[in-house]
Amino acid sequence: MLAPVGAHTALADLEREIAVPGGGPDRLRLVAPPFVPEVRLHLAEDAILWWARMEAAAGRSLPPPYWASVWAGGQALARHLLDHPELAAGRRVLDLAAGSGLVAIAAALAGADRVVANDIDPYAVAAVTVNARANRVDVAATGDDLLDATVPTDLLLAGDVLYEAALAERVLPFLQRAADRGVEVLVGDPDRGHLPPDRLEVVASYPVPTTEPSVDSPVRRVQVLRPR
Template sequence: MSQRFHNFARETGVVSLRALAAEWPPCDASTFLYPRANVGFFVSVCVAPSADKRELLGNPLVVCCLCVFVEEIPDIGDTTMLKDLASLIVKHTVPSRRHLTPELVLRLVTPECPLWRAKEDEIPFKDPFWAFYWPGGQATARYILDNGELVKGRRVLDIGCGCGAGTIAAVKMGASRVVANDIDPYAIAATSINAILNDVAVETNSNDLIGTKCEEFDTILIGDMFYDEEFANVLFGWLQGVRGEGKTILIGDPGRHGLTEKRRQHIELIAKYNLPPESCIENHGFTETSLWKLK
């Protein structure tokens, strides 16, 4: 590592390549394929800082690496998409610790981001739910970090992983296996980037697993998914079915209408937290968030 990097680190407080990945939008990317025991490939997308910053730090320097597991060799369009995902996420988000889990740094859309105030036709993403750290996800991750024995040695599935905080918390607390699941490829990419920033490795899955038996898992995390009554009915019915097979089901939610009084008769409140000010602004009036366990 060059002397210029050390000088830059002293002046700015940047102390690692991961921190650089958090601070600077990329301008270039390279994609590599790594075979994995004849069952698939890891697609690794590495992005580098702009030319002026490379000169400042010493050439060359890769500052972000996004890894996604795929079952088949992707075509050029797929690998280009991965580059685009990584670049857009880093460009439009900032690293933040202003949430209930400050020990985790997460790339999010915050009030200082132009995207926060952008009009709908100015947003380059469709429904960027992954760019916000929703209250239920905060409650889930906070509780796991404070009660690591809940997931230690267990096989955890994070449904609708979003920014990946619950997944990252479970990995840090010693789960034997953790899978981040979301049908939105941006959420998968954001989770992978946030995992890198927090020095953990994650496994991702973009299939719709709701309605499946999920036999290989014994703990399921659900955050902020009771936003719609019709979907909540499907989701809760499925959760009750898999709970009957002995799984632990944790539900993070600030009190959305889909978590009705009738459904609350089947869940147990295990934690409640006050949301930090920025989270209250993001969530239109919610000031508290809770974690529930399916009975």
């Protein structure tokens, strides 16, 4: 079982990691994602090595550092927002399962009135905080589980949230409920096999350079979708 990690502990850990000089594949570096060069993120060249080193130093299990890589669905959503800033401009935006905060930061750069980035991993919440700071934008980060809640928002963004069946079974009804209330919902997904073909329609499609671990193809075709 994972030992609980508080938000303040996670933020202190990441700030300490960022401040330490030196390189290597297990270090965090401030880099621009290849498909969204307008944004810079603190990422690990090898997130698995970073994870192993941090667990060894902490003497406890830590959640998988999904936030330390930039994922194809998030890159496509962020690109779509920056290319179509009218989607976010002046609106309240929620980035669900935010990870590094790439999509939330793109929404802020596109002129959103308020951006909330949500992720249940406290290290992701910390990553959003340090990455928003690096890009000089205001993003509020929260670690609450929102999937059974009603969240006041105008635009709901969900990149790479359908990567396993159990999660998709919770996320899809949440997205549909938001759409039924009149919220604009956009999903970024590289088709990991959990897309319901009768419930989502394609808005855009992008060839996204692959940076996430354990993917053989150098480019992934990613769709931006919305509920029908």
